[in-house]
Amino acid sequence: MKGFTMTSFPSDLPRRKLLAGLSAAGLALAVPGPALALTTEEARALIDRLVAEINAVINSGKPERAMYADFEQIFARYAYVSGIARTILGPPARTASKAQMKAFTAAFRGYMARKYGKRFREFIGGRIIVQSARPLKSFFEVKTTAVLRGEPPFEVTFMVSDISGRSLFFDMLIEGISLLKAEKTEIGAMLDKRRGKLDLLIEDLRRAG
């Protein structure tokens, strides 16, 4: 752990790195031998907090537009947005410039918030309950049940990892349908339609969703 003292951190260093460093240090002391930095309990706790925030929004009685803004905030805080954006873009992400990736990630975040914010309309008045968490390879799977009005309950699964330095979810599966895969297919098709021109895709993504 290089330079791990509170005072040596420049003020502009992201707080998440500090927190990640702190929790990793804590774990290193508590758990002897090789161990994942993130535990099943922590993955579950993350989704507990996420679900509590979603439940608060869908039962807040706010106008829908305000809810969409809240969802974007939640997505930005709990999802590994830059990793999701890279994965969804696929190979073109490797050849893209830093500026292009930055612009793509920002456009993608807005697109996701608009597209799935609309979907969350169906969640209004419902609730999500965390059921179980278990490790899978190098990440964690947290299963939840969505209970919506007038519908049989259905399964929503979150995939959680701390590879970014902070524990975040990087995929959400609704009844087996992976958001990451669905958007990889969609963004891939959008890029094909624009003959692989990333700048055109970014431009259109700012309005899509």
Add this chain to the structure above:
Amino acid sequence: MILKRPQFRYWRMTALLAVVVALSACARPELAGEIYDPNEAQNRQMHEINKKLDRAVVRPVALSYGKSTPEELRIAVGNFASNLSLPSTVLNDILQFQLGDAIHNTARFVLNTTVGLGGLLDPATDAGLPPRDTDFGETLYVWGFGEGAYVELPLLGPSTTRDAVGKIVDMAINPLNRYVPAPQKYFLPVASVLSRLGDRYRFGTTVDSILYESADSYAQSRLLYLENRRFQLGVEVKAQDDIYEGLYDDILSE
């Protein structure tokens, strides 16, 4: 010899033949998580036809059905259709050796048909007997048949060889068709068409977003169907990990 029975009509034999031919295509082992779509060109044509049908007929009819009827009525029609499909579900439960589910669904059928006023209401769910759906496509899966190829069916949309065969067999073996007299047995197709229209109305914006807002509605609906179906069947999805590994590679190369 069953084929000599006079009531064994020509279409049944054709259907049987189709089933046998199609099932031989399912002998291909399951490739977990992958998409096998050798007839993509034809499927895409069918997809375009289905979209035109949806835009011209299904969607407008569903909209007017949805807007002209109260939600309670649409739910009752949905319940009625779902209740009439239960004898077929129980039959498949038995074929899958799921006797617990067979008893569960029989109890649902009895309760909803009597207390639930012929299936218009669903008191069984409130009594702790929620729906446990299955079909002959799942029976084939349980029996070890592979998924086969992805196929887009006329009007019905996304399916696989295995599920398309399942649909044909489900229609052929439905106990309702066999033991219910003529006027009543048409309740099921009518109710299920109305129920599908009700669903098209209820999930209208979601369906619209896939069919009309996606950059490639064919690829999108294919993916959604296969992932959801495999989830329902409980197929272990291994290829899921590939895309996740990609996530890790990307971060490490950052």
